[in-house]
Amino acid sequence: MIDVLSNLDRRWVFAAMFVAVGWPILSGVRFKEEPSEGVRRVFRAIEDLPEGSTVLMALDYDPSSQGELQPMASAFTRHAAERGHKIYFMTLWPAGSPMIERSLRIVEQEYPDYVYGEDYVNLGYAPGLEGAIKAVVDDLRGQFATDARGNSLDSMPLTEGLRNIQNMDLLVNVSAGDPGAKQWVQYAATPHDIAMVTGTTGVQAPSLYPYIPEQLDGVLGAIKAAAEYEQVLSVAYPKFAESVKAQEGLRRMGPQLVAHLLMIGLIVVGNVIYFVERSRGPGGRR
Amino acid sequence: MKRTVPLFLAAATGFVLIVASFVPAAGSWGKYAVDWFNILAALAFVLGGGSLLSQHLKKISDQQAGWGYSLVTVVSFLATLVVGLGKFGVAPPTLHPDKVWAGDYKEAGSGFSWIFDYLYTPLAATMFSILACFVASAAFRAFRAKNVEATILLVTAFIVLLGRTYAAIWIGDQADWLASQVVDPAIWHPYVTGLRLDKLTETIMDVFNTAGTRAIMIGIALGIVSTSLKVLLGVDRSYLGSDDR
Amino acid sequence: MNENNRVWWILFLVGGGALLVRAATTEFGKSYARDQTVYVTVEGGTAEVDAVPGLPTAESDAAHPDAARWTRSLAADPGERDDPHVRFSWADTIGLWCAALLTLAIFSFLFGDNPGYRLAEAIFVGVSAGYAMIAGFWEGIVQLLLAKLIPVATKEHFLPGLEPDPRWADDWARYQSGDLGYVAAEWAATTLLSLVPLVFGVMLLMRLSPKGGWISRWPLAFFIGATAGLRLIVHFESDFIRQIQATLLPLIVFKEDNSFDLAQTLANVTIVVGVLSSLVYFFFSKEHEGVFGGVSRLGIWFLMITFGASFGYTVMGRITLFAQRLEFLFDDWLWIIDPLQRRAGL
Structure with missing residues (x-):
């Protein structure tokens, strides 16, 4: 048995992963979430702002991490719009523009009273990696000649007097890597003391904790935090509990549980093999 | 030139x-x-x-x-x-x-x-x-509790993997129920809730991970400051390539 | 036939068979679109937009004399297909099948390298390079470079919303009134300082030429120098000074009601000890032995906990991305699940 397992073709592991993730998706299994303090902190950062506050929504991700980050971007957008904040969208990723469009569609479809240019605006993609942050922090007009739709910034109430982002009430960032959350903390939040929360991939989340709470108000790390955020949101605003669209993260926690158990199982089995083989001594494989 | x-x-x-x-x-x-x-x-x-x-x-x-x-x-x-x-x-x-x-x-x-x-x-x-x-296959083949360090790594990974799913809540609830059969929860509850896997994961992230990552961050910051200075002062010229006379 | 090929054939036959069975028993893999006709009349700087459902008809055209007109095709859910303005969309259906087959082609790499995967990979490389270049052009080069270098042409063709700044507002007005020719207006309006990045850009592209490669070092040096200048400051402030500040924590914490806060005290002590011991581990100028060695060993343990947490989070992230792809196959393509109720009532 041990010999069979230790020589197992890795494709069997892949197959197990397909089953572990696929089966819960097909069965639609769902679990309750108990939001952690960290997620509540992020929620409060948006919730406690007075209505009509200005929020820079920097969506720095692309399709390769949409599974983790789309639920966060959607939840942030819904929450900000629900609270009546003024939203400025932008991205540092070339493929981030279509991601912004998804959030714009949420605003258009679910908040028909929101007027483009008065309540929300899309500044679009800003090339230059961290240089783009430096530019919008110091002189936004140098970075954006117009908004993403080609409108003059002076023609819209929201951007008319906007010279830089230093006076934003909150910086909300969804980040898939560099440039992203880290650079926003370094170039914007820290030197100009702008309140900031971020939603990031699991890979990146642990590296941002040292910034909390002085330089960063909170982090949503990976899909679990997205699900918890959706949960807090649907308790505060019951209409989201009814909306299937507002529960992408919650839905994805089913496959997550089974796949995590599989991972743990694999590591345990791997170690059992290791200890058995070690107890047999060198060259002891029979 | x-x-x-x-x-x-x-x-x-x-x-x-x-x-x-x-x-x-x-x-x-x-x-x-x-x-x-x-x-x-x-x-x-x-x-x-x-x-x-x-x-x-x-x-x-x-x-x-x-x-x-x-x-x-x-x-x-x-x-x-x-x-x-x-x-x-x-x-x-x-x-x-x-x-x-x-x-x-x-x-x-x-x-x-x-x-x-x-x-x-x-x-x-x-x-x-x-x-x-690939992560699954690599973990199966290479993630071994060979020594104390590797074991710490492994145990932390287990706690986080469980702590960030419903499994943590379920295990915590079962443990609560079992313990409440023996002792009045009001007495011990405040002291052990922190040991629930979901809470433990939060502690690992907020305290241990913050400490470790901060040390790494400080190290990297010093590294970047010194490499930047080297570039600006012309000590490090590697970006110019070497195909030149 | 070797073992691998046999498994390929079995996978193909089983997969294809399942698709055939599914096609025979139910529907799947179809996309729908909603047509919309947009009539626009612009008067005095404001646009009047009338979006009429469906393709243009003689009546709708007659109702909007002198209006500019175009049609839009918006994505529609299959559940809406009884709506008279929603139609089956060939373009989106073919797209959906491309997306599904490309997803499977990438997945096939898990079984082993194969032509299907290589084809998908080749498409990915081409499309993503093309995509980045287009985004960089329309939202970068046009917005940042051309809007300053050739503002008249940019406003005329690409960015009509571009607001002339005082430097060229006059030139633009004279060009509009026919006072100034195209080239003359452009020459008057251009910001010569914008030539610098253009020249840098051309020098950068010299990298592609076999001989002039060395010229590209100039812009590259500018780029490296700027990066170094920017990073030096922010890393020193945000990742060094502020991190040390954040570690200067009270080691005994009392709550607001003056009672001892055990949890926060423990947390603070752990953070301080953790940061210091991990830093000691990174200090390689001194032999790690004795007390120093002990502290450094404690540091390793903190780092191991950090890496363990990172590993857990990384696994979590990867699995989510994987789940999202399976969701796509099961929901959008195969119509086995319907979490968003897009096919309700079908």
């Missing part, structure tokens, strides 16, 4: 930016430098596209092994370019219906958004998703 000018350029730009962040009067110099930096970053995509094209065209013309795939790359690259530059299926902006070339290049329903939705998105997303399987 080949080395002195670049060395001077790098030093001048860097120091202008450093001075600009302390001396407001030099701010506009810094702004120019940042603006040019950002334009160059956009132009780098053209360079990237150009070098991809030349590389694959060479492969095709030499008929190297797998040149057919290079042909596919070149065709899909050029097709994306043509569709994106031509703005096929893009409506003009409403305020300027006569400017056919001024619409939004990624408008829903346009040719470019078709490429993005049906080619780029599935390819990029799936490319990264298969890493889940």
Whole structure:
């Protein structure tokens, strides 16, 4: 048995992963979430702002991490719009523009009273990696000649007097890597003391904790935090509990549980093999 | 000329930016430098596209092994370019219906958004998703409790993996129920809730991970400061390459 | 036939068979679109937009005389297909099948390298390079470079919303009134300083030429110098000074009601000890032995906990991305699940 397992073709592991993730998706299994303090902190950062506050929504991700980050971007957008904040969208990723469009569609479809240019605006993609942050922090007009739709910034109430982002009430960032959350903390939040929360991939989340709470108000790390955020949101605003669209993260926690158990199982089995083989001594494989 | 000018350029730009962040009067110099930096970053995509094209065209013309795939790359690259530059299926902006070339290049329903939705998105997303399987296989083969350090790593990973799913809540609830059969929960509850896997995960992230990551962060910061200084002072010239006399 | 090929054939036959069975028994893999006709009249700087459902008809045209007109095709859910303005969309259906087959092609790499995967990979490389270049052009080069270098042409063709700044507002007005020719207006309006990034850009592209490669070092040096200048400052402030500040924590904490806060005290002590011991581990100028060695060993343990947490989070992230792809196959393509109720009532 041990010999069979230790020589197992890795494709069997892949197959197990397909089953572990696929089966819960097909069965639609769902679990309750108990939001952690960290997620509540992020929620409060948006919730406690007075209505009509200005929020820079920097969506720095692309399709390769949409599974983790789309639920966060959607939840942030819904929450900000629900609270009546003024939203400025932008991205540092070339493929981030279509991601912004998804959030714009949420605003258009679910908040028909929101007027483009008065309540929300899309500044679009800003090339230059961290240089783009430096530019919008110091002189936004140098970075954006117009908004993403080609409108003059002076023609819209929201951007008319906007010279830089230093006076934003909150910086909300969804980040898939560099440039992203880290650079926003370094170039914007820290030197100009702008309140900031971020939603990031699991890979990146642990590296941002040292910034909390002085330089960063909170982090949503990976899909679990997205699900918890959706949960807090649907308790505060019951209409989201009814909306299937507002529960992408919650839905994805089913496959997550089974796949995590599989991972743990694999590591345990791997170690059992290791200890058995070690107890047999060198060259002891029979 | 080949080395002195670049060395001077790098030093001048860097120091202008450093001075600009302390001396407001030099701010506009810094702004120019940042603006040019950002334009160059956009132009780098053209360079990237150009070098991809030349590389694959060479492969095709030499008929190297797998040149057919290079042909596919070149065709899909050029097709994306043509569709994106031509703005096929893009409506003009409403305020300027006569400017056919001024619409939004990624408008829903346009040719470019078709490429993005049906080619780029599935390819990029799936490319990264298969890493889940490789991580699983690697963990099965290599994640061994060989010594104390590896065991700490492994146990932490277990706690986090369980703590970030419903499993933690379920285990915690079962443990609570079992314990409450023996002792009155009011007595011990405040002391052990922190040991629930979900709470433990929060503690690991907020305390232990913060400490470890902060040390790494401080180390990296010092490293970056010193490499930056080396570049600006011309001590580190590796970015100039070595093919020069 | 070797073992691998046999498995390929079995996978193909089983997969294809399942698709055929599914096609025979139910529907799947179809996309729908909603047509919309947009009539626009611009008067006095404001646009009047009338979006009429469906394709243009003689009546709708007659109702909007003198209006500019175009049609839009918006994505529609299959559940809406009884709506008279929603139609089956060939373009989106073909797209959906491309997306599904490309997803499977990438997945096939898990079984082993194969032509299907290589084809998908080749498309990915081409499309993503093309995509970045287009985004960089329209949102970078046009917005940042051309809008300053050739503002008249940019406003005329690409960015009609571009607001002339005082430097060229006059030139633009004279060009509009026919006072100034195209080239003359452009020459008057251009910001010559914008030539610098253009020249840098051309030099950068010289990298592609076999001989002029060394010229590209100038812009590259500018780029490296700027990066170094920017990073030096922010890393020193945000990742060094502020991190040390954040570690200067009270080691005994009292709550607001003056009672001893055990949890926060423990947390603070752990953070301080953790940061210091991990830093000691990174200090390689001194032999790790004795007390120093002990502290450094404690540091390793903190780092191991950190890496363990990172590993857990990374696994979590990868699995989510994987789940999203399977969701796509099961929901959008195969119509086995319907979490968003897009096919309700079908």
